[in-house]
Amino acid sequence: MTQEINTQAVADVLLAIREKSPLVHNITNYVVMNNTANALLAVGASPIMAHAQEEVREMVQISSSLVINIGTLSPAWIQAMEIAVDQAKKTKTPWVLDPVGYGASALRNQTVADLYKVCPPTILRGNASEIMGIAAQAGAIKGVDSTAASHEALEAARLLVNVWNNTISISGAVDQVASAGRFTQIHNGSALMTQVTGMGCTATAINGACLGVCDDTHLAAVSAMALMGVCGNMAAEKAQGPGSFQMYFLDALYQISPDDLEQRLKLEHHAL
Numbered sequence: 688m689t690q691e692i693n694t695q696a697v698a699d700v701l702l703a704i705r706e707k708s709p710l711v712h713n714i715t716n717y718v719v720m721n722n723t724a725n726a727l728l729a730v731g732a733s734p735i736m737a738h739a740q741e742e743v744r745e746m747v748q749i750s751s752s753l754v755i756n757i758g759t760l761s762p763a764w765i766q767a768m769e770i771a772v773d774q775a776k777k778t779k780t781p782w783v784l785d786p787v788g789y790g791a792s793a794l795r796n797q798t799v800a801d802l803y804k805v806c807p808p809t810i811l812r813g814n815a816s817e818i819m820g821i822a823a824q825a826g827a828i829k830g831v832d833s834t835a836a837s838h839e840a841l842e843a844a845r846l847l848v849n850v851w852n853n854t855i856s857i858s859g860a861v862d863q864v865a866s867a868g869r870f871t872q873i874h875n876g877s878a879l880m881t882q883v884t885g886m887g888c889t890a891t892a893i894n895g896a897c898l899g900v901c902d903d904t905h906l907a908a909v910s911a912m913a914l915m916g917v918c919g920n921m922a923a924e925k926a927q928g929p930g931s932f933q934m935y936f937l938d939a940l941y942q943i944s945p946d947d948l949e950q951r952l953k954l955e956h957h958a959l
């Protein structure tokens with residue numbers, strides 16, 4: 688179902704997360720596992736991190752959404768990811784893909800291609816270089832950080848939306864969420880977010896929480912980046928550096944209210 692995308696709709700998604708506490712199954716990387724579980728808890732969702740091939744089907748079955756993040760791959764984990772995505776396809780569980788470092792190695796590129804063959808993600812959330820890489824455009828990847836601005840990836844997002852008809856979320860100084868025929872920009876966040884590892888992975892996990900309570904994938908993706916951005920603004924006002932930013936960001940996810948969204952959220956809508 689498509690509904691109007693505005694601050695009220697984002698606030699409703701936030702309140703639904705707090706009311707329903709959706710179980711979000713994550714197969715994510717070693718670097719961010721703890722941060723993303725804490726972020727999901729703080730916003731009101733219920734995280735489960737599980738990657739054993741023997742149990743991922745059961746985990747997907749009881750979860751409201753699945754988050755797959757390719758940050759620290761190994762063959763056994765890749766198999767578990769494919770099994771989990773296959774189960775998500777069977778149970779129609781929405782799933783989010785974070786293609787961390789796409790383009791940096793053949794293993795990452797092949798893993799993304801193989802996951803797409805099982806079932807394309809409901810939401811693809813990455814930085815501009817990763818999205819451009821997936822769209823086979825000239826996105827130079829340096830480590831896991833983006834070397835392109837998010838607006839440069841819009842053309843790639845348009846191409847991906849046309850092929851897969853899903854939602855593409857491109858993070859950066861301005862976040863861009865693209866779905867069939869439209870894109871929404873979120874003008875929030877803080878440059879300090881680039882100084883803390885795993886903020887993109889956290890954004891992806893929060894996408895999972897929003898998808899767990901919201902069928903409209905564009906609204907879910909916008910809500911996730913809106914929550915990230917406004918909490919980033921709230922945390923940056925108190926932080927003295929990356930360490931305290933991380934702490935205040937978690938508190939902001941816990942404290943953020945519809946009023947905070949009303950006062951701070953800056954959304955802009957365009958045709959794609």
Ligand SMILES: Nc1ncnc2c1ncn2[C@@H]1O[C@H](COP(=O)(O)OP(=O)(O)O)[C@@H](O)[C@H]1O
Nearest residue numbers: 814833858859860876877878880886887890915
């Ligand atoms: N220069 C910036 N100004 C404001 N917010 C930013 C900036 N860069 C990234 N962000 C925010 O940080 C989060 C992670 O985005 P990004 O750094 O692009 O992801 P990744 O870590 O996957 O490369 C997003 O919520 C995004 O809005």
Ligand SMILES: Cc1ncsc1CCOP(=O)(O)O
Nearest residue numbers: 716718758884885886887888
């Ligand atoms: C540094 C690093 N190395 C492998 S995964 C990872 C975390 C990347 O997280 P993000 O893309 O959210 O900054």
Ligand SMILES: [Mg+2]
Nearest residue numbers: 787814887888
């Ligand atoms: Mg990332």
